[in-house]
Amino acid sequence: xxxxxxxxxGTSMGSPERIRNVxxxxxxxxxxxHQMVVVPSAMSGETNRLLALAKELAPSRTSPxxxxxxxxxxxxxxxxxxALLAIALQAEGMESVSYAGWQVPIRTDSxxxxxxxxxxxxxxxxxxxxxGKVVIVTGFQGIDEQGHITTLGRGGSDTSAVAVAAxxxxxxxxxxxxxxxxxxxxxxxxxxxxxxTTVSFEEMLEMASLGxxxxxxxxxxxxxxxxxxxxxxxxxxxxxxxxxxxxxSGTLITFEEDEKMxxxxxxxxxxxxxEAKISVLGVPDxxxxxxxxxxxxxxxxxxxxxxxxxxxxxxxxDFSFTVHRNDHARTIELLKDKVLPALGAQEVVGDxxxxxxxxxxxxxxxxxxxxxxxxxxxSEEGINIQxxxxxxxxxxxxxxxxxxxxxxxxxxxxFDLDKPAE
Numbered sequence: 001x002x003x004x005x006x007x008x009x010g011t012s013m014g015s016p017e018r019i020r021n022v023x024x025x026x027x028x029x030x031x032x033x034h035q036m037v038v039v040p041s042a043m044s045g046e047t048n049r050l051l052a053l054a055k056e057l058a059p060s061r062t063s064p065x066x067x068x069x070x071x072x073x074x075x076x077x078x079x080x081x082x083a084l085l086a087i088a089l090q091a092e093g094m095e096s097v098s099y100a101g102w103q104v105p106i107r108t109d110s111x112x113x114x115x116x117x118x119x120x121x122x123x124x125x126x127x128x129x130x131x132g133k134v135v136i137v138t139g140f141q142g143i144d145e146q147g148h149i150t151t152l153g154r155g156g157s158d159t160s161a162v163a164v165a166a167x168x169x170x171x172x173x174x175x176x177x178x179x180x181x182x183x184x185x186x187x188x189x190x191x192x193x194x195x196x197t198t199v200s201f202e203e204m205l206e207m208a209s210l211g212x213x214x215x216x217x218x219x220x221x222x223x224x225x226x227x228x229x230x231x232x233x234x235x236x237x238x239x240x241x242x243x244x245x246x247x248x249s250g251t252l253i254t255f256e257e258d259e260k261m262x263x264x265x266x267x268x269x270x271x272x273x274x275e276a277k278i279s280v281l282g283v284p285d286x287x288x289x290x291x292x293x294x295x296x297x298x299x300x301x302x303x304x305x306x307x308x309x310x311x312x313x314x315x316x317x318d319f320s321f322t323v324h325r326n327d328h329a330r331t332i333e334l335l336k337d338k339v340l341p342a343l344g345a346q347e348v349v350g351d352x353x354x355x356x357x358x359x360x361x362x363x364x365x366x367x368x369x370x371x372x373x374x375x376x377x378x379s380e381e382g383i384n385i386q387x388x389x390x391x392x393x394x395x396x397x398x399x400x401x402x403x404x405x406x407x408x409x410x411x412x413x414x415f416d417l418d419k420p421a422e
Contacts, residue, residue, distance in 0.1 A: 007161035023088035042077025155216030211272030282346030
């Protein structure tokens with residue numbers, strides 16, 4: 001009997017009526033002869049509501065003890081939606097049972113608010129599946145070695161679902177969202193964007209890391225590591241759609257690249273508005289300078305993205321990098337307090353009005369001139385490139401935020417993504 005994992009996002013669980021439709025869809029799959037494990041998110045807006053209450057009580061509080069309580073609080077959202085879904089399934093005549101992450105258990109490390117999964121014990125879930133029950137497992141959460149509830153960070157329910165699918169060697173993991181698949185770019189920015197029927201794991205990993213909001217990056221990493229077949233599809237199609245049609249809808253994340261290698265050079269345009277640029281000016285051009293700048297930043301748990309160092313002039317150079325926009329002010333303060341005096345640099349400046357736009361495609365491996373097409377297209381639109389980052393299957397540029405939509409639309413057209421797939 002095939003084992004299928006369904007994951008439903010917050011909008012899919014956003015009201016009693018939507019939960020009832022999810023239950024009907026899951027029951028359909030179960031009656032068709034599948035063993036079903038379901039991983040739901042909290043109802044739309046619930047996690048934000050809970051965390052806002054905590055912030056109201058302690059506006060500037062940060063400590064491991066505080067983060068532990070945040071996890072205890074935030075985990076209740078998924079617990080509520082899981083219980084409601086089990087109740088809805090029982091109303092549909094399906095035997096079902098819900099478990100919190102600690103009951104499975106899903107074991108994690110102790111990094112509260114951003115824990116990482118270490119192991120999953122599937123014995124209890126398998127026993128219920130073999131007894132003919134639909135099993136619902138809370139997303140986003142687990143339990144650490146000391147027995148404390150932990151959460152995996154925002155979007156962590158995707159990671160939970162793929163991890164459960166990996167642990168149980170599921171036949172497929174279906175990620176149900178409020179969109180019907182992965183698009184060549186965000187249709188709200190480029191209306192001509194089209195849905196991809198398939199996308200390679202590598203492309204999806206790059207797109208998720210570069211700003212595509214369809215899948216959480218850690219879920220894609222899990223899928224790649226354990227070769228979990230994964231599909232992104234919409235929960236807003238009629239629940240009684242033919243199951244064979246539904247099983248082939250959306251976008252399949254595939255590990256088979258050979259057929260695609262000679263097709264589209266670029267598969268999608270990703271972008272991220274949540275970027276800020278930091279520049280340390282007049283830095284001594286000596287060995288180890290990058291570490292002396294970025295070491296303290298890493299120690300402060302601030303993630304760095306694009307990095308560029310200018311050519312030396314008179315023994316001095318400029319060093320620039322990007323961070324998440326939320327870390328902009330903190331990074332500048334850190335550098336001014338700890339790095340600038342030690343290095344004897346001239347000054348630290350920041351720009352929070354930039355964005356990153358990227359082209360992604362495994363076809364870039366076997367085609368030359370892709371980056372130059374990107375640069376020419378942006379030049380023709382009068383868009384100045386501030387920073388460039390490349391890998392084998394992507395090229396990213398940092399530009400002024402006000403040009404984001406123009407850049408995305410121009411690149412989408414330049415790489416023929418407006419045209420229907422052949």
